[in-house]
Amino acid sequence: MSWVPVPEGSDFPIQNLPFGVFSRRGELPRVGVAIGEHVLDLHLLTTNGALPPAYWFASGTLNSFLQAGPRVWHSVRGDLTRLLTEERERAKVLPALVPLKEVRLHLPFNVADLLLFQTSLEHATNVGRMFLPPEPEREPLPRIWRHMPVGQYGRASAVAVSGTPVVRPSGQLRGGEVGPTERLDLSAELGYVVGVPSSPPYPLGTSAFPDHVFGMVLVNAWRAWDLMAWEARPMGPFLGQAFLVSVSPWVVPLSALNHARIKQPAQDPPPPGYLLEQDVTGIGVTLDVSLNGTTVSRPEFAGQYWTGPQLLAQSSVTGSPVRTGDLLATGPVGDGGTLLDLTWNGRDPLKLSGGERTFLEDGDTVRITANVPATDGARLGFGEVAGTVYAAVES
Numbered sequence: 001m002s003w004v005p006v007p008e009g010s011d012f013p014i015q016n017l018p019f020g021v022f023s024r025r026g027e028l029p030r031v032g033v034a035i036g037e038h039v040l041d042l043h044l045l046t047t048n049g050a051l052p053p054a055y056w057f058a059s060g061t062l063n064s065f066l067q068a069g070p071r072v073w074h075s076v077r078g079d080l081t082r083l084l085t086e087e088r089e090r091a092k093v094l095p096a097l098v099p100l101k102e103v104r105l106h107l108p109f110n111v112a113d114l115l116l117f118q119t120s121l122e123h124a125t126n127v128g129r130m131f132l133p134p135e136p137e138r139e140p141l142p143r144i145w146r147h148m149p150v151g152q153y154g155r156a157s158a159v160a161v162s163g164t165p166v167v168r169p170s171g172q173l174r175g176g177e178v179g180p181t182e183r184l185d186l187s188a189e190l191g192y193v194v195g196v197p198s199s200p201p202y203p204l205g206t207s208a209f210p211d212h213v214f215g216m217v218l219v220n221a222w223r224a225w226d227l228m229a230w231e232a233r234p235m236g237p238f239l240g241q242a243f244l245v246s247v248s249p250w251v252v253p254l255s256a257l258n259h260a261r262i263k264q265p266a267q268d269p270p271p272p273g274y275l276l277e278q279d280v281t282g283i284g285v286t287l288d289v290s291l292n293g294t295t296v297s298r299p300e301f302a303g304q305y306w307t308g309p310q311l312l313a314q315s316s317v318t319g320s321p322v323r324t325g326d327l328l329a330t331g332p333v334g335d336g337g338t339l340l341d342l343t344w345n346g347r348d349p350l351k352l353s354g355g356e357r358t359f360l361e362d363g364d365t366v367r368i369t370a371n372v373p374a375t376d377g378a379r380l381g382f383g384e385v386a387g388t389v390y391a392a393v394e395s
Contacts, residue, residue: 003084012380015256018251020105149354162387168181172230186220190370197322199321203319218382219247248382248385282301285300304330362389366388371382
């Protein structure tokens with residue numbers, strides 16, 4: 001138990017200790033850790049001697065700490081657990097505790113590359129049934145889908161912290177017609193944050209995952225399906241899936257999630273050697289997707305077909321390096337991660353207190369949270385990733 005008060009149901013008990021970047025009025029951003037309703041100023045703890053001297057926490061980004069690697073990650077986590085549980089450390093730590101309500105939260109790390117994967121068999125199957133020509137002799141998936149994690153590169157500059165306004169994007173809707181998207185959607189996902197880079201031209205296997213990936217964030221990779229449909233031939237989606245990717249302000253370390261691993265069914269067919277894992281496991285995360293205050297789905301992350309270690313191996317199989325700050329997004333979780341899934345491409349509108357919805361309208365607010373059961377009956381969370389839709393900017 002922590003001597004810092006942690007309200008019942010808090011996302012941030014002592015078992016979590018997620019990392020983020022915060023600032024107070026008139027001060028520069030710095031690295032902190034969430035505990036209960038407070039953020040712990042790690043830079044101040046290094047300057048007052050409670051933590052060993054380190055340069056990682058003085059800047060407004062986690063990247064230096066991410067690059068330091070697992071030995072440092074585990075050492076700092078152990079030190080923080082000791083400081084927050086041993087009563088004799090209270091006097092040293094109290095000056096570094098800041099109420100969350102008094103701080104501004106920032107994008108926690110500088111994004112190097114954004115890799116947008118599609119790891120949900122349910123979502124991929126739904127999309128195939130909606131849009132691919134029916135072929136009775138096979139399942140409605142692209143033929144490569146079960147052989148490797150499919151994905152695309154996104155625009156790293158589009159990644160923003162939760163709360164950033166969602167301005168309805170404009171673009172080509174169909175031949176010669178330009179205007180605001182009419183099919184704006186959410187995409188409830190999780191993302192893996194790379195810490196230690198790889199060395200080209202050497203690829204990483206799945207076993208390298210804990211040595212290179214620090215933790216996870218909540219992701220909403222907003223989508224404009226009509227822009228995507230028009231631009232996807234012949235090169236695949238581009239601007240319709242890269243205008244804004246919202247992430248939670250807290251990065252939850254993998255070490256806080258390992259207890260929630262769940263064995264997954266065997267993949268069929270077995271993947272090639274570089275994608276094989278000794279134990280194929282998912283993480284028991286339950287997402288909650290709400291639209292204008294009403295929960296519309298609670299997809300389960302443990303059932304995703306492709307795993308984090310496989311995404312990392314796929315990202316580096318050609319020898320192209322992964323870098324500190326790479327964000328590997330999972331794609332929509334389950335079959336409830338998009339309105340496209342929930343309304344079957346607009347055929348079955350959602351009934352909300354404010355009226356029906358097929359896709360997002362101006363003024364709508366989307367809020368995604370997630371929780372993981374802890375070993376002692378508590379729960380861990382990621383905070384939230386939220387955004388409100390605003391009208392398109394007139395050109």
